[in-house]
Amino acid sequence: MFGVQQHNAPGHVLCCMCGVGMPPNPAGMCVDCIRSQVDITDGIQKQCTVLYCNQCARYLQPPRHWIRADLESKELLTFCIKRVKGLGKVKLTDAGFIWTEPHSKRLKIKLTVQKEVLNGAILQQTFVVEFVVEWHMCDACSRAAANADQWTACVQVRQKVEHKRTFLFLEQLILKHGMEANTIGIKSQPDGLDFYYGSRSHGLKLLDFLQQVVPVRARHDKQLVSHDANNNTYNYQYTFMVEIVPVCKEDIVCLPHKVSLGLGGVGPIMLVTRVGASFQLTDPSTLRQIWVAADQYYRSPYKPIGSAKMMTEYIVLDIEPADMGRQRAGKYLLADVQVARLADFGVNDVILHAKTHLGHHLNPGDTAFGYDLASLQIVDPELEKYKHGVQLPDVLLVKKSYQEKRRRRRQKGVGRGWKLQRMDIAEEEAAGGAKGAREEERRANDEELFMQELEEDEDVRAQVQIFRDAAAQPRAAAATNDDEDDDDDDVPEVPIECLLDELSLNRRVDPDVGGGGGDEYDEDDGDEYEEGEEDEEMAD
Structure with a gap:
């Protein structure tokens, strides 16, 4: 006989509320009835x-x-x-x-x-x-709006040098790590910056950050503002004084005799090649390198005997690696070089001989910046303490020069396709007349030298955020396409892969609304x- 095939299909039951057929569930009600009964x-x-x-x-x-x-x-x-x-x-x-x-x-x-x-x-x-x-x-904004001087903590950062390139670099580090977020105000001073905070902990946070990125020494003080005898509460204003070591990159220093002996007899004339939490000194004649911390420096302080504004431009006549090119230190190669002052080239036959650490970077015909030690008047009593005397070289080369090539590129209209963020710093009142013009020129010169350093030194460039300048790129591209001369292609530039795009979602203050009341947002498509x-x- 024919067999009967059975199917195990799920059964249906009726909802106890509305009688609609549904799969069985523990409640015995359909979904609509459950939602009507339970919220x-x-x-x-x-x-x-x-x-x-x-x-x-x-x-x-x-x-x-x-x-x-x-x-x-x-x-x-x-x-x-x-x-x-x-x-x-x-x-x-x-x-x-x-x-x-x-x-x-x-x-x-x-x-x-x-x-x-x-x-x-x-x-x-x-x-x-x-x-x-x-x-x-x-509370912080209320205090700042009521009286900008009612701060709780002030961090005074100072460096006793003739330029502000260190603070331009420090500004980029602060912006990259967001250390300016809690400031009530930032004021510019002749030899540094003042950061004002509404909380002592925020000032200590900036102090710890500065000790990690630049060689500094710090001291602090507090002043009683008010006292409530009933509640036994005190209000203080805290001041943190931060002094940056007055030694900058590309400076030359003369080590004291005791310091030289303690470091193994290096020097005495040393070139500052890197600056971070400590600074690096390099002997261009031997390629010996040492790192000096801030506390070690302040135990026996010394000042630079030459800074960047004292450098002279030279033209390289001949260069040959010393000791068959076996003396190397990182990116440096010891070499014997013959140079002549660019101002004297073709006027006289004065040729200067020296050793340099730029064997990898210089070729005959290049120009370089350096210190003319033969004509530089070095008045330092520490040099007289060396028993056997010190035989100074005629010239100490510091870096390769691209001044003439940059000048030609500016004449062609080729500009930089990038820009930097800046902090909102309250500048001091500018002096009028010739003094104000000199200050503005010095500030513009410091910014230009800092930007050139970003283009030439990839170690410094890696520590800051560089943003693409959309307005400058079309001009630079047009100027490049109009001229087919490739002589200036070796001028260092910031690689395009290092540039960042600015955020599309930015908060900005509506200028039509007073007190920063109207905040607008740039949004993609909502x-x-x-x-x-x-x-x-x-x-x-």
Whole structure:
């Protein structure tokens, strides 16, 4: 006989509320009836208020902590989720922003939650939470707006040199690591900068950062501002004095006799080749290199006997590696060189002989900057303490020169295709007349030398952020295409792969609204930000 094939199909039951057929579940009701009977979002806050400081673009995380977060960012989403009360009773499965107008003072997030209801049935529901943004100035901005001089901590950074190239480099390091974020104000001084903070801890944070990037020594002091005898509270103003070692890159120094003996008999004439948390001294005649820390320097301080403004330009007549090219130290190669002053070239037959550490960089016909030790009047009593005397070379070359090639490129209209960020520094009142013009010229010259150093030294370039200048690129490309001369192609430039694009989402202050009240945001297309992760801890 024919067999009967049985199928194990899932059965259907009727909903106890509406009688509709449905797959069986522990509740005995269909999904629509469960939703009509149970609301898992009951008890969850649907509308919240957040405080926003429109001066520094930070949100208040109670009780007193202010955090910085961009619109529709992961940090702002986490901050908003933590402000919603009642989420602990349900399981959060999804969260995302719903786009709102930037000036509406409203933030909306869409949350998806799950909860077990009615005998083990799991119900999922989506709802919207609206946040009202109220403007409220933080304590630091209130203090700065009321009186800019009411600071709590001041970090005074000083360096007793004739230029400010060190502070230009330090400014880029501060911007890269975000150390200027908590400042009330930054003021320029003749020999340095003053950083004002509303908290002592912020001043100590900058002090620790400076000790890690430049050779410094520091001391601190405090002054009593007010005292409440009833509560036994004191208000102090803290001042941190930071002094940077007055030795810069490309300077030459004369080591004291005791220091030279302690370092193994190097020197006495040394060239400063690198500056970081400590500075590197190189003997161009032997390629011996030593690192000197700030505390070691201040035990026996010495000043430079020559700085960059005293350098002379030379033309290389002949160069040959010394000792068959076996004396090397990193990127340096010891070589014997014959040079003549560029100003005297073709006028007289004076040829200068010396050893140089630039064997890898110089070729006959190149120009180089160096110190004319034969005509440089070195008045240093430490030189007289050496028993056998010191035989100074005629010239000490420092670096290869590209001045003439850069001048020709400027005449062609070829500019730099990059730019640097700058801090908001309150400059001192400029003097009028010839003195003011000299100060402006000196400032422009320092900036130009710093930019040339970024182009020539990749070690320095790696420590700063360089941004692409979209306005300068078309001009540079046009000037390059118009001229087919390739003689200036060896001029060092910042590689295009080292350039960064500026962020497309930037906060800027509306100039039509006083007090920085109107913050505008550049947005791509207003796309909705969706975040599929669960609530996570936010790093303060």
